[in-house]
Amino acid sequence: MAETARPDPIGYLDDVAATRAGAGYKRYMLDSLEIRPGHAVLDVGCGPGTDLPALAEAAGPSGEVTGVDREPAMVDEARRRTAGLPGVRVLPGDAHALPLGAGSVDRARMDRVMMHLDDPARALGALRGVLRPGGLAAFAEPDWDTLAIDHPEVESSLAFTRFVAESANRNRAMGRQVPRLVADAGFEVRSVVNAAPVFRDAATAERVLHLRRNTARAVTAGYLDQDAAERWLAHLEGTGTFIATASFVIVVAANGAP
Ligand SMILES: C[S@@+](CC[C@H](N)C(=O)[O-])C[C@H]1O[C@@H](n2cnc3c(N)ncnc32)[C@H](O)[C@@H]1O
Incomplete structure (x- = not known):
């Protein structure tokens, strides 16, 4: 549900959104x-x-509806995909300094963005500033330290998780931090849900976790040795009872009373 590899960021996001867990x-x-x-x-x-x-x-x-993204390629693609929707605009901009007026939106969402931010608390302050009093916001973030993949060699599984957590993005344990950061920013937290996806086949997990590519990178980075990596992949791809899961925290919060 997040960036475990970035050879094709748009294709990756589309793949995740198309999984049952992503759509859900x-x-x-x-x-x-x-x-x-x-x-x-x-x-x-x-x-x-x-x-x-x-x-x-x-x-x-x-x-x-306003979409904001700091990456020009994302803005271009979002504009292309929404060209036929008159009520939608897409603006280039930074989550830390949103290009919108104070109190100008009724609803807001931030989906797997805080894990990338330099200063998630400042971005939450910016978001609260543009949300009208009583407006609602929803946040979703993974917690990469909780990635658990079943394998008889538990050490290999832990090494893979350590590699992904330490290399995948700026804020590796963002999922568990969202409720606290959102409350500290002055929102009233309404609900906290762990929507942990459970991948039960290696092919789907490969699309989201890039098992092969990340295993190779983990070997290069010294987290796994080559023999252990080969046993790790051989078992994952050969087993009939594959399981991979990770916490994925969704928080819904209000900007004060409605
Ligand atoms: C994991 S993607 C999620 C995209 C989209 N929310 C979705 O669910 O498909 C994270 C997005 O956040 C954007 N992003 C990262 N840092 C940002 C920032 N400081 N300001 C605005 N956008 C940012 C990235 O360019 C990327 O498009």
Whole structure:
């Protein structure tokens, strides 16, 4: 549910969104936001526009949806994908200093963005600043230290998790920190859910966790030796009872009372 490898960032995000777990947590976030027709909705770190069409549908023709992303390639792709949706705009911008007016949005979401940020607390302050009083926000973040993949050689499994946690992104344990950071930013936390995906086949896990590529990188980085890596992959790809899971924390919060 996050970046474990970045050879093709847009393809990766599409692959994750297409998994059952990906579609399920995104639906949960959408429902939790209770978007009504006419709402102004913000998606911070919108990527290639993955969620913008669903947000636009919920906000209806009188609503408006704004996607913000700092990567020009993401902004371009999100604009391309939403070109036919009149209520949607996509702006280049930084989550730490959002290009929107104070109190100008009714609903906001941030989906696997805080794990990348230099200063998640400052970004939450910026988000609260643009959310109207009583507005709702939803956040989803993985917790890479909790990645657990079943394997008879538990040390290999732990070494793979350590490699992914230490190399995948800036804030490796963001999932568990979201409720505290959101509360410290002045939001009222409404719910905290662990939507941990459970991957039961190596092929799906490969699309999200890049088992082969990350195992090779873990060997290069000294986390696993070559023999252990070969046994690790041979078992994962040959077993009939594959299991991989990791905490994925979803927080819904309000900017004070409605
Ligand atoms: C894991 S992707 C998630 C994309 C999208 N939310 C989704 O679920 O498909 C993280 C996104 O956050 C963006 N991002 C990272 N740091 C950012 C920042 N400081 N300001 C705005 N966007 C940022 C990245 O460019 C990327 O598109």
